[in-house]
Structures are given as structure tokens and as C-alpha cells.
Amino acid sequence: MYFSIDHKSPLPLHVQAENLLRTIISDPQYANGKFLPNEVQLAKQLAISRSTLRHALNKLVYEGLLIRKKGVGTKVAEPTISSKSKNWLSFTQEMNARGITIKNFELHVTWVKPTEAVANFFGISTSKKILKLERLRGKTEGPFVYFISYFHPRVGLTGEEDFKRPLYDILEKDYMVIATLSKEEISAKAADKFIASKLEIESGSPILFRKRFVFDQGERPIEYNLGYYRADSFVYTVESRRE
Amino acid sequence: MYFSIDHKSPLPLHVQAENLLRTIISDPQYANGKFLPNEVQLAKQLAISRSTLRHALNKLVYEGLLIRKKGVGTKVAEPTISSKSKNWLSFTQEMNARGITIKNFELHVTWVKPTEAVANFFGISTSKKILKLERLRGKTEGPFVYFISYFHPRVGLTGEEDFKRPLYDILEKDYMVIATLSKEEISAKAADKFIASKLEIESGSPILFRKRFVFDQGERPIEYNLGYYRADSFVYTVESRRE
């Protein structure tokens, strides 16, 4: 199979190169920290200049998908499952970028009366039913996260949506709701029986628990999300800079 | 006042330009979304090429400090109320803000050969001894976190410092080392015997594990920190904003 870049495409060459590289490094052949061809060679192969290639590489390096080392080469980063708070990529997009295909093991949509905490967060009464979305997701080998989401009635979800599509895509394109602010609380806890059975681990095993509060542009609450992650397959990463 | 760039400095021009720009845009005169001079002009002023200047600008744009618009110009981003500054409080300050008085239960200073991971992060050999700081801290009722810190030799710590003072205070005031960037990995794990005994919990109990990589202004590694938190008394919070 041969890759090439279309010099006549309106899409900038460095973007094409970036996309191409994403495809290339997501290949299992490259997944395990294998080195790319050197820049001069790769530029020649793609028929672009080294500067343009570096433009593309820079982005992937910045995202943490590639690791460059002076005098050595550029290799594919180990595909750790992690979450960068800086990026507002959706869960699926983020995982895809790391060469992990997300499988949906379970997907339940129900209308329920909100708990005290949820009603309080949304500023609604506990008697009015709201949409609850439960999803068990993970890799082909098995699930590693159980999500529970509640949505504010204002959003207008019907429950008939195709939740296999990225959630933010649905909210933005179909409901014109743009998530802008997210507050998260991350903690560790022991898995109870229910979560343990879902994640296929033993009851009492440590799990990473993430509460996520999502707001729209007007800082109005739109989603209340609970995530239970298997401790052995999920790391949460945060990058912060002073000033 | 006039800025300039030293072409003889070993520090790359684009890094110098980046630092310079950081200073410039932090000036209140520039703080409120004011436009920078255009690239060609600014490059001339700084006596560097436009490409080099763009290299510097790119980084600041990526960090969200600058906003570029094709055909218009580059302006300083509005200062958002992010959690960045919040994340940069010291542990003690952070706890004080939550109304918790911190007690030091144990404090050990030793010189040790770094593990593979630490040596690799610092870019030093595993044979040279470095400073290791272990601290068991918590509330008056009992400890809830065990910290292990390693410091890069470059920092110049002697081990004789008064570690009851805030760490960042020591680094800044006594050693002129300013921590600027922090990358963290948060995960859950089961407490091993050692940690369990320190935190006064049962072995196998879930704990929150935080790896923290701290860099100075030149993005050089200065601290490698491991934190083991009792799950029942610690929650990690993150706030992130899109765009």
C-alpha cells in the first residue's frame, strides 16, 4: 500500500501530512514505539519539504502521539489511555487519536427522577424525570469505563438519538448546545458489586472515579457525568502552567 | 524601554523570543486584547527572521495566550479565570484554602541513586546520587498523603534546607528556580503494605496516586514527585474551558 499527498488539494500539505501520519501511526505495526523514517527521507517519500513535514510532526508531538529525540529519531508514543484536560476532544476522538478503537458494550437510555445531587446541580425539582444515559465502553479486549450521564431538560434530548455518534457532536449539531466549561472531581474508590461486575473486576478493586460537571457558554449546567474507570487501564493527565 | 535578543546566547532565538513575548504581553498595557505589531515588523524589531518569530508565536497561540486571525493580526487573549493559578498553589496553601491545617508526621531527606524512571526524566545517569525527600502529611486526626520527591541536581539543594517551609518558596527565594510547568498523571491503585502502614489503612485499600513532573521556565525538569493519597479524604479537582 502506498500513501501520497495531493499537491492540488485545497487542504494544506501539512494538514494532509498530519492526517496521513495519524493513519500511519495508528497502524498496529507502528503502535509499539516503532521509529518513523528519518525526516529527510520521510519528506522525500511524501514529496513535501522537510519544513512542511516538521510542521505536521510538531502537532503530533505536541499532542503526545510522537516522541522526538535529537540525534536519535522520532518514534510513536506508547498508546497510554489518558485524558488531557486541555483538549476538548471527545472521549471517542481522543481514544481514536491514540489508536484505540472504542467499543460500546452496553448502552441504556432511561427517563428517571434525578437524585438530590443531580437535581440540585441542575436547579430543578426531584419529581420531574430527566434523561439518563448509561454506557459501558472500552477496548475490544474488554470494557474499562462505565459512564452515567444526566442531561438538563433544557438541552432537549429525546432519547431517540444515535448515541453511537460522539456526544458533543450531537449536542452541537443537532441541539446547538455548546459545552464550554467543565469542572471535574477525581478520586479513588473501591468498586462496589455493580461496578465491579460491569468492569469485569473483583469487588473492592480500586477504581478511578470521575465526576464531571459540564456547562454551556452561559455557564448553565447541561450534563452531570459519572465515570468509573478500571485502575489498571486508565490514567488521567493534567498539564498546567503558571501565569 | 527596549527589548532585544542576544544572537550569541546558547538559548535558541525562538525560545528567547518566546520569553520576551511572554514578558511583553504580561504588561498591563497589552493585557486587554491589544494587537501586537505585525509579524514582519516585529521580526525586524527583534532582529530575527519571520519564521523564527512564528515559531515562538505558535507556542503562545497553542497555549492560548495569543489569538491570531488571518488578514487581521495577532492580539493578546483575554485573561480567563482558569484553574491554572489554582493548581499552582502549594499543597499547604491549597489545604489552608480548604480550611485544613497541615501537620507533618514524617520528614526524611536522603541521597539516593535514582530509579530508571527518575534518571530518564531528569536525563541523568542512574549512578549519580540525587536528593530524595519523603513526607507524610495530613490533618491533626491523622496522615492522608505520603509524598516522595526527587530533585534535579541542577537545582542545587543541599538537603540541609528547612523543609517545613513551603517548597516552592525555598526553590524561588533561595535557589532562584521557578517552577512553571507541571504535568500530572492521576490514577487509582491498591495500597501496598508500605503505603498502607504509612497512611494507616489496610493493605489493598484504594488510594489515589499522583505522579507529578515539574519543569522550570526553560522547560527543564526540576522535580519528580509521587503522591499517595487516602481515597477517603482526597479529591482532585480540575476545571477546563474550551477556546
Place this chain on the structure above:
DNA sequence: ATTTTATATATGTACAAACATATAAACATA
């Protein structure tokens, strides 16, 4: 008065070329 068209301006894209510097491996030396 309104719409269209030109134009100056600024960022965006792309290439070529040269030199600097870190790394690892091969080689030579004590």
C-alpha cells in the same frame, strides 16, 4: 444609498539551504 470591486495589510503555506547539536556506535588509547 447600496452594492460591487479593488487594494493594502496581515497571517498562512511552502520550499530550499545551511549549519548546530545531541546520540549511539565504532574505534582507539591508557
Place this chain on the structure above:
DNA sequence: TATGTTTATATGTTTGTACATATATAAAAT
């Protein structure tokens, strides 16, 4: 054996140049 020294190789830095494209404004046409 252990330690320097060279060398090939790969990324890092920097400049110069040219043209593309989006934007806002001013001028011209309707």
C-alpha cells in the same frame, strides 16, 4: 577492562524567499 575519541546520523535552529488567502477599508459602479 575501562575510558576517551571519532564519526555517521538524526533532530534542532535559522534565514531568506515567494506566493496564497482572509479581512477590512476605501473607491467605484450600480
